[in-house]
Amino acid sequence: MSDIAIKADCLSKHYRLGTASRQHNTLRDHLMHRLRGLTRWGGGRPESNPSFWALKDISFEVKRGEVLGIVGHNGAGKSTLLKILSRITQPTTGTADIYGRVSSLLEVGTGFHSELSGRENIYLNAAMLGMRREEVRRKFDEIVAFSGVEQFIDTPVKRYSSGMYVRLAFAVAAHLEPEILIVDEVLAVGDASFQQKCLGKMEEVSRSGRTVLIVSHNMTVIEGLCERAILLEKGRVAKIGNTHEVVEGYADAIRGLAGTEIEARHDREGLGEILLTRIDVMDRDKHPVAAAITGRDVVIRMHYRCAAGKEFKNCRVSISVNGRKGQDLFVLSTDIVDPKPLTLHGEGYVDFILPELPLTGGAYFFQSYIESNGHAQDWIKNVAPFSVLDADYYGTGKLCPPGWEANGVLVRYRWEAGEARSTDVLPVHARAS
Amino acid sequence: MSALTIDQRPSPTLPHVRIQPARGLLDLDLGALWQYRELIYILVWRDVTVRYKQTLLGVAWAMFQPVATMLIFTVVFSVMGKIPSDGFPYPVFLYAGLLPWFYVSQALSRGGTSLVGEAPLISKVYFPRLILPLSSTIAPLVDLVLAFVAFLGLMAWFGIIPTWRILSLPLFGMLAATITLAAGLWISALYVKYRDVGHILPMFIQLWMFVSPILYPVSKVPESWRALYAMNPVVSVVEGFRWALIPGFHVDFMMFLPSLAVVFVVFAGGLIYFRSMERTFADVI
Structure with missing residues (x-):
């Protein structure tokens, strides 16, 4: 029992389809609806809203220190699952037992206030993510160094470039020390070098024995970091197990237009x-x-x-x-x-x-x-x-730089570095990193 | 969150949280609120900081606003309207009422919109949702203190020396905060579901001011209406403030009972309503 970090048992989440459109419903509509109901004999039954299960009977276990990937199409229920596990929303039925403190990064920069300075936002954001002030104080310099925005730390973040903003936000998130970290598409942001920094940080986190749940559309990230993965389809677990098999299953599942018409x-x-x-x-x-x-x-x-x-x-x-x-x-x-x-x-x-x-x-x-x-x-x-x-072509855990999506042919090559100054020094062979 | 039970088993030492559908109405889970007390503090700090950032007068606004309002109202209602003030200087009488009212109206409009205003936060991060209306109720207390400092100046101008009664002021301040929170719980939770609340709220606050003895003394309210009038909890707050600040001001403390009962009912109901709605905030907002 003690080596289990998360145990989900038949988690289901039911949504009434009305919910989305109802959010701007007005009190007037509601009252009118009630009145109309009253005029009918017996009050009349309000027409039932169409509903669906965003998640249905999801059961799985995550061992302590395991890095689990969650893949699936948009609308397969990935985000709903993460929201339940991070306690943002409640399941309709089922239970989940969580052993350890949970931090979730469902979006970096949550709660940042544009009028506040970078320094102030670090404290604000950290508190929202559940970090103690004492802890932030201790790690403050580290966070700032990681973000690379030292010069602007006392500038309101509304004057930041979007890149700086994201870097600072991720820096805070990366320095949380929960036993369980829940991450959703964090790596979709920032420039290539920062993405790599983030990837490195995630590896470090997973190596440090913490449990990590990652949702991503980037198969490289999933394959690079996770031993096991779950494929969700229409709210159900379609596949669970070895990452490579699950990723293949995912590719299978996206049946597009190819071969039709x-x-x-x-x-x-x-x-x-x-x-x-x-x-x-x-x-x-x-x-x-x-x-x-x-x-x-x-x-x-x-x-x-x-x-x-x-x-x-x-x-x-x-x-x-x-x-x-x-x-x-x-x-x-x-x-x-x-x-x-x-x-x-x-x-x-x-x-x-x-x-x-x-x-x-x-x-x-x-x-x-x-x-x-x-x-x-x-x-x-x-x-x-x-x-x-996208997947890891060179086996180095790195992606091609952004801007090359659907735009680049990959070739096999290697590189060497040499020194121009002296002729008797042999070229230094590049080491695979 | 009522869905959670923190299991404090001696071993293993990791905290255990069980996520399950919520049951019961009265599970207030104040423990979670205590755990997140730093967040309350930092949200209050944020609200105060952000409010006066990039303003020329900065914190002085908290004094300027009530003082300016007091001057205008004095001209309109006392000089022109000849509204009595139980024999006390009208500016002092008015300001002593405006003091808690500024707080209530400000805290209410901020607390009422606190959930919808922080929608991205609610759909992205877990924390006890109660923290949002709570911190919005606390933050304007800073303004209240500053406006009070300005009031001391006004008293000096009129040569009024406060008595020991001034020590009871925090008590009435707390009453004002409780009333605001009670109403804020209802309004903020209703606002998540019904966006009309955004339009109704300013009107509601304005109406509330006129049914409270801010511009006029309670003595102007017909006797037969007093019992009903006393149901308005703000009456107690305003009367309490005047009693504490203006030497010789007479208050009928029996009038406080109905409003205290109303506050209690609204507060308890608000907590239950908020709790039951809280489960769906992230889905509906």
């Missing part, structure tokens, strides 16, 4: 005797997925259909990937990589097998092209979206 496209060019009918994105085991994962093997399957009773010689089937801004990133073409003749007839498919997908996370587009005997048969631009989930 291509037959209905009219914006095609070419003779049209061979038509592209579908594109499937699949994992290494040829299971269709809605999104590929950076650094993992991916199979792209192009389905085609030929005009009845005809055979097409010297065919070329190709697909290219366009980045966010529409630029061509690379092309996969049957003839370049293997010059053996390709003859198509009837219906079939061509698989392109890409080991270790070298793309940064984001939304890309496919462009397809089929030709026979040098004649264009079917050419579709932006034929289908191609989603890639």
